[in-house]
Amino acid sequence: MTASAAQNSQLPLRELVRGRKVVALVGSGGVGKTTSAAALALRLAVDGQRVLVLTIDPARRLANSLGLSALGNKETPIDLSSLRARGIEPRGQLSAMMLDLKTAWDELVRKDSRSPAQAEAILKNRLYQTVSTVLAGSLEYMAMEQVQRISASGRYDVVVLDTPPTSNALDFLGAPDRLMDMLDNDAMRFVLGPMLKAGSFGLKLFALPSSIILKTLARFTGADFLRDVADFFVAFEGMYEGFTQRAAQVKALLASPESAFVLVTSPSALTIDEALFFHRALSDARIKTAAVIVNRMQRDPRAVGGAELAADLVEALSRAQIPDAPAAPAALHELGAVESSALDAKGGELLSARLARTLLEQAALADVDHREVARLTAALPGVPLYVAPRLRRDIHDLSGLWQIHESLGAF
Amino acid sequence: MSEGDISERGLHTDLLSRRLLVVTGKGGTGKSTISAALALAAARRGKRVLVCEVSARERVSELFGKPPSGPEIRELAKNVYSVHVRPPEAMREYGIMTLRSETLYNLVFERKVVRYFLRAAPSLAEIVMLGKIAWHAEKEFDRGVHKWDLVVLDAPATGHALALLTVPRVFLSLVSDGPLAADMTWIQTLLQDPTRTQVLVASLPEEMPVNEAIELRAALCKEKLPLGPLVLNAVFQPRFTEAERTAVARGGPMLSAAADAADGHEARAQMSVQYEKVLRDAIAAQSAPGQAAQGPLLCVPQLFERQFGLNAIEKVAHALEGAL
Numbered sequence: 027m028t029a030s031a032a033q034n035s036q037l038p039l040r041e042l043v044r045g046r047k048v049v050a051l052v053g054s055g056g057v058g059k060t061t062s063a064a065a066l067a068l069r070l071a072v073d074g075q076r077v078l079v080l081t082i083d084p085a086r087r088l089a090n091s092l093g094l095s096a097l098g099n100k101e102t103p104i105d106l107s108s109l110r111a112r113g114i115e116p117r118g119q120l121s122a123m124m125l126d127l128k129t130a131w132d133e134l135v136r137k138d139s140r141s142p143a144q145a146e147a148i149l150k151n152r153l154y155q156t157v158s159t160v161l162a163g164s165l166e167y168m169a170m171e172q173v174q175r176i177s178a179s180g181r182y183d184v185v186v187l188d189t190p191p192t193s194n195a196l197d198f199l200g201a202p203d204r205l206m207d208m209l210d211n212d213a214m215r216f217v218l219g220p221m222l223k224a225g226s227f228g229l230k231l232f233a234l235p236s237s238i239i240l241k242t243l244a245r246f247t248g249a250d251f252l253r254d255v256a257d258f259f260v261a262f263e264g265m266y267e268g269f270t271q272r273a274a275q276v277k278a279l280l281a282s283p284e285s286a287f288v289l290v291t292s293p294s295a296l297t298i299d300e301a302l303f304f305h306r307a308l309s310d311a312r313i314k315t316a317a318v319i320v321n322r323m324q325r326d327p328r329a330v331g332g333a334e335l336a337a338d339l340v341e342a343l344s345r346a347q348i349p350d351a352p353a354a355p356a357a358l359h360e361l362g363a364v365e366s367s368a369l370d371a372k373g374g375e376l377l378s379a380r381l382a383r384t385l386l387e388q389a390a391l392a393d394v395d396h397r398e399v400a401r402l403t404a405a406l407p408g409v410p411l412y413v414a415p416r417l418r419r420d421i422h423d424l425s426g427l428w429q430i431h432e433s434l435g436a437f
Numbered sequence: 438m439s440e441g442d443i444s445e446r447g448l449h450t451d452l453l454s455r456r457l458l459v460v461t462g463k464g465g466t467g468k469s470t471i472s473a474a475l476a477l478a479a480a481r482r483g484k485r486v487l488v489c490e491v492s493a494r495e496r497v498s499e500l501f502g503k504p505p506s507g508p509e510i511r512e513l514a515k516n517v518y519s520v521h522v523r524p525p526e527a528m529r530e531y532g533i534m535t536l537r538s539e540t541l542y543n544l545v546f547e548r549k550v551v552r553y554f555l556r557a558a559p560s561l562a563e564i565v566m567l568g569k570i571a572w573h574a575e576k577e578f579d580r581g582v583h584k585w586d587l588v589v590l591d592a593p594a595t596g597h598a599l600a601l602l603t604v605p606r607v608f609l610s611l612v613s614d615g616p617l618a619a620d621m622t623w624i625q626t627l628l629q630d631p632t633r634t635q636v637l638v639a640s641l642p643e644e645m646p647v648n649e650a651i652e653l654r655a656a657l658c659k660e661k662l663p664l665g666p667l668v669l670n671a672v673f674q675p676r677f678t679e680a681e682r683t684a685v686a687r688g689g690p691m692l693s694a695a696a697d698a699a700d701g702h703e704a705r706a707q708m709s710v711q712y713e714k715v716l717r718d719a720i721a722a723q724s725a726p727g728q729a730a731q732g733p734l735l736c737v738p739q740l741f742e743r744q745f746g747l748n749a750i751e752k753v754a755h756a757l758e759g760a761l
């Protein structure tokens with residue numbers, strides 16, 4: 027395997043996702059989901075579609091250059107005119123929106139509550155204030171909830187969904203269920219029952235824990251905590267149905283042919299394991315993996331040809347009349363790696379030796395990446411694969427995003 | 438060597454004599470690698486070390502070439518042990534310990550609806566996990582002495598780590614009675630005591646991990662959690678002069694691969710230099726008068742291992758010890 031483009035699927039990614047209403051990019055943290063989502067959204071917008079990219083945690087400079095820095099939960103049109111300098115005429119529109127978890131939750135509570143008083147009671151609940159920001163899976167749930175809502179609005183042809191850096195792939199798919207678990211009044215009512223009392227205005231908090239179960243739990247958590255939990259469920263009373271219904275809609279949308287799931291991974295063994303795990307979790311949920319993007323693939327210097335061994339490099343340098351000069355004495359931690367024959371009298375490493383060592387190191391990185399991609403390909407037969415190289419600088423503007431397609435040639 | 442080096446040295450020597458070291462940072466920055474290396478370095482000094490893993494998949498045991506430890510403590514190397522701390526087992530251990538009765542625990546906590554309740558009750562998972570880890574660090578004795586000289590927590594990534602470490606404060610703001618509240622009180626004292634606990638933040642020389650490290654340290658500082666060293670992992674050292682690269686790049690086809698490799702290396706080295714400076718400046722700014730003392734910056738070089746295992750961990754431990 028040499029040039030990475032050779033591995034890319036024949037059909038460009040933009041063609042592969044054509045006609046889909048939702049494209050979700052999923053994968054572990056730091057692999058390039060946010061960058062790929064922005065790059066794909068940009069490409070679809072340039073091609074003429076009305077695109078919204080819903081992003082979660084953009085790198086600050088990317089957010090700045092997209093004009094997202096100051097925004098919460100608002101859809102914001104992105105100015106694409108800077109691409110004209112590159113000779114690109116955008117035919118569609120790109121909007122971006124950054125998910126702010128706390129605001130999203132508050133909005134949902136206001137919308138679903140039966141009265142402004144109930145909304146206030148929830149928003150003021152002490153447990154809610156911590157739950158709405160830390161509850162595992164709640165970011166995932168909110169992301170899907172927003173996608174469903176925006177997609178149904180018809181304002182966009184396609185919503186590209188960047189997903190949160192989930193610590194566990196299942197968090198994402200399991201989020202709606204877990205949230206439902208949490209808000210499921212039945213279990214709570216059973217356990218906390220003796221603390222609750224039905225009144226004319228719904229449930230009310232009642233007295234101290236009295237049953238044996240509650241007393242034992244209280245010995246463990248303290249009665250205050252149980253009272254807070256009970257208070258929380260009283261506050262949410264009657265909202266469960268709304269949540270369940272919406273969760274069902276979200277699930278249906280994601281499982282439908284109108285959605286495409288694209289797995290994003292880096293070539294490192296750990297993230298590939300996670301990608302494979304995610305792929306299995308998707309198939310268990312009967313969702314097809316539409317494509318895989320392997321991002322930040324190390325370039326193999328040997329692919330461009332030329333001398334590789336120290337002896338050949340000495341000769342090549344001398345032919346090119348480049349002095350084989352020593353560098354400053356090798357840094358302490360590098361010393362172990364340097365052969366003594368490669369050093370001059372003062373302990374400086376010769377240029378030929380430094381080049382040979384650098385070649386070996388860069389090649390080792392590329393070999394490891396190729397080995398891992400081969401493993402991924404073998405495990406996912408038939409899933410279109412796109413490989414994006416590790417660019418030699420940070421990507422933080424439209425032009426950098428565009429460079430991703432150019433180097434891919436396949437987005 | 439400058440004065441700065443001497444003070445860094447002192448701090449770092451002390452590092453391994455703490456009771457609890459917490460390693461966090463953005464995903465993929467090397468938390469597990471650094472946790473394993475710290476454990477190895479401490480074990481080499483004759484300390485008995487327990488590594489607590491909390492992520493969905495164990496990594497530290499794997500780095501030592503051992504099968505996953507699971508919920509039972511297993512030996513990974515001489516003086517290095519690990520355990521996978523998971524909510525269900527932690528809940529059980531903790532419940533039995535506080536109720537002082539397994540029968541009562543089984544009678545109540547093992548009921549389906551109660552399990553359901555416990556799973557859904559916010560932060561309870563973090564509470565019992567942290568409770569177990571802190572217990573190993575501070576309350577587990579063997580013949581009158583601490584069973585572990587050092588506990589290393591391979592913590593989750595930034596947001597989840599913050600949620601884990603602040604759970605005592607959050608819980609105590611809601612609850613003031615009961616055994617959990619009592620435990621959260623001593624755990625919070627342990628976590629906030631710089632002579633017993635240090636939180637190390639790992640970063641890579643890239644924009645997002647660096648920003649995240651700076652923000653995380655500010656947040657930890659606000660929570661009065663003692664900051665240990667900031668570890669900049671996978672650093673590339675500059676190796677070629679500008680003139681050398683230009684010459685090699687123009688040196689003809691025989692030097693193509695070498696020129697490309699040198700470019701790749703220097704691109705990473707430049708980022709390393711740039712972000713090392715960003716982090717040093719941030720540490721200096723955060724250490725302004727009136728602020729709590731800040732840990733030093735430790736650099737760990739990029740390694741080129743084809744199999745990242747125990748030999749890599751030894752190199753990382755060596756680099757960390759380089760400051761000793």
Ligand SMILES: Nc1ncnc2c1ncn2[C@@H]1O[C@H](COP(=O)(O)OP(=O)(O)O)[C@@H](O)[C@H]1O
Nearest residue numbers: 055056057058059060061322415416417421645
């Ligand atoms: N192909 C690439 N080459 C170089 N840097 C990249 C590449 N893709 C992403 N990055 C950088 O990596 C960092 C993490 O990418 P991001 O898209 O935010 O990941 P995620 O959303 O999966 O956490 C960003 O700083 C980004 O600029």
Ligand SMILES: Nc1ncnc2c1ncn2[C@@H]1O[C@H](COP(=O)(O)OP(=O)(O)O)[C@@H](O)[C@H]1O
Nearest residue numbers: 294464465466467468469470671738739740745
């Ligand atoms: N100094 C280093 N040089 C090269 N690779 C490294 C280095 N430190 C860590 N890695 C690799 O980076 C990846 C992430 O490291 P890991 O310790 O698992 O991170 P985290 O626990 O923060 O997710 C692993 O594949 C590991 O082998």
Ligand SMILES: [Mg+2]
Nearest residue numbers: 059060083084
């Ligand atoms: Mg992201």
Ligand SMILES: [Mg+2]
Nearest residue numbers: 468469492496
């Ligand atoms: Mg880890």
